[in-house]
Amino acid sequence: MTLETTGLSKAFGGVTALDGASVSFHQGEVNALIGPNGSGKTTYFNCVTGMIKPDGGTVSYQGRDLTGKAPHRIARAGIGRTFQLCRTFPRMTALENVLSAVPPTGLIGGLRSARGRAEIERAMGWLTRLGIEHLAGSEARDLSWGQQKLLELAGVLMAEPETVLLDEPAGGVNPALLDRIGVLIRELNAEGRTFVIVEHNMDLVMSISDHIVVFDRGRPIAEGPPSQIRTDERVLGAYLGV
Ligand SMILES: Nc1ncnc2c1ncn2[C@@H]1O[C@H](COP(=O)(O)OP(=O)(O)O)[C@@H](O)[C@H]1O
Ligand SMILES: [Mg+2]
CATH class of the missing domain: 3.40.50.300 (P-loop containing nucleotide triphosphate hydrolases)
Incomplete structure (x- = not known):
């Protein structure tokens, strides 16, 4: 159990x-x-x-x-979860949404520019896995409802x-x-x-x-x-x- x-x-x-x-x-x-x-x-x-x-x-x-x-x-x-009424940040890009789902690592991790390449690659990996990598640079609000649900799932999976x-x-x-x-x-x-x-x-x-x-x-x-x-x-x- x-x-x-x-x-x-x-x-x-x-x-x-x-x-x-x-x-x-x-x-x-x-x-x-x-x-x-x-x-x-x-x-x-x-x-x-x-x-x-x-x-x-x-x-x-x-x-x-x-x-x-x-x-x-x-x-x-x-334990990770998604929401019935999808929770994404509408004005952030898909990639930024996935990255924001996990806390930044390192002392200066609060700066987005300081995000490790590895983390960005991992986020792109999940977007690719869910078939929405071509939308990485699009704002979440421009994605269809179904694509937003996949985006939310990508964020959840980032935390492994x-x-x-x-x-x-x-x-x-x-x-x-x-x-x-x-x-x-x-x-x-x-x-x-x-x-x-x-x-x-x-x-x-x-x-x-x-x-x-x-x-x-x-x-x-x-x-x-x-x-x-x-x-x-x-x-x-x-x-x-x-
Ligand atoms: N935050 C809340 N405030 C008041 N009532 C709520 C709240 N959340 C759920 N309920 C009520 O609790 C019951 C169960 O709701 P919910 O858990 O959303 O059911 P389901 O997800 O199975 O449709 C419903 O009667 C709903 O109206
Ligand atoms: Mg419900």
């Missing part, structure tokens, strides 16, 4: 977003977290990555307790996280890019990265996942391999509202 939560709970005013969610994701696998809108998936990511503090419960990663730790501590423990949480990587992305994202996730996983993916596109989820956890009303109602989840009555019920 790599990422594990027990009894994770979070309420916003009277709204229960997480209702004692005990979940284990599998190391070295592509895990998916699915469920209807409002079932607590993004809140779960926010609690796991320290963006918000849970009201109760625990978060552990590879046996280490990360409950309530600050986001940079959690990033340092090896062992585990990557993706919040709706295919949301609003055109079909050609969607296939590419699926292939990329499988390739990056084959190189040893663990993924946890929140995604509504069931074709994508079913084709790339090893393990699926289904949320309904802030807690897991089913988990298993795609073959099992596809026919699970509780899952069908949660989605169809019966």
Whole structure:
């Protein structure tokens, strides 16, 4: 088990977003977290990555307790994430965006001109890997939505996280890019990265996942391999509202 939560709970005013969610994701696998809108998936990511503090419960990663730790501590423990509504700096170039995703190294690292060649080459390497190297000098705001999602992912990968949480990587992305994202996730996983993916596109989820956890009303109602989840009555019920 790599990422594990027990009894994770979070309420916003009277709204229960997480209702004692005990979940284990599998190391070295592509895990998916699915469920209807409002079932607590993004809140779960926010609690796991320290963006918000849970009201109760625990978060552990590879046996280490990360409950309530600050986001940079959690990033340092090896967890990276993207956001449902993509976070890039619109007026910075794609290359600058990727470089800004990791803290500059060295004493004078605060100066962009002082960035090491190696770091720039590494950033270009990720842009190339994600197929957007030709956009390195373009401002992020001039990229398509799908390209911005790839750019955000390039920034996350710059930190070399062992585990990557993706919040709706295919949301609003055109079909050609969607296939590419699926292939990329499988390739990056084959190189040893663990993924946890929140995604509504069931074709994508079913084709790339090893393990699926289904949320309904802030807690897991089913988990298993795609073959099992596809026919699970509780899952069908949660989605169809019966
Ligand atoms: N910052 C917030 N303030 C108030 N309510 C929130 C906040 N974040 C999430 N919620 C509520 O918590 C519930 C779960 O939301 P969310 O985690 O975004 O679900 P999902 O990602 O599965 O669609 C929803 O009812 C949502 O409106
Ligand atoms: Mg969400």
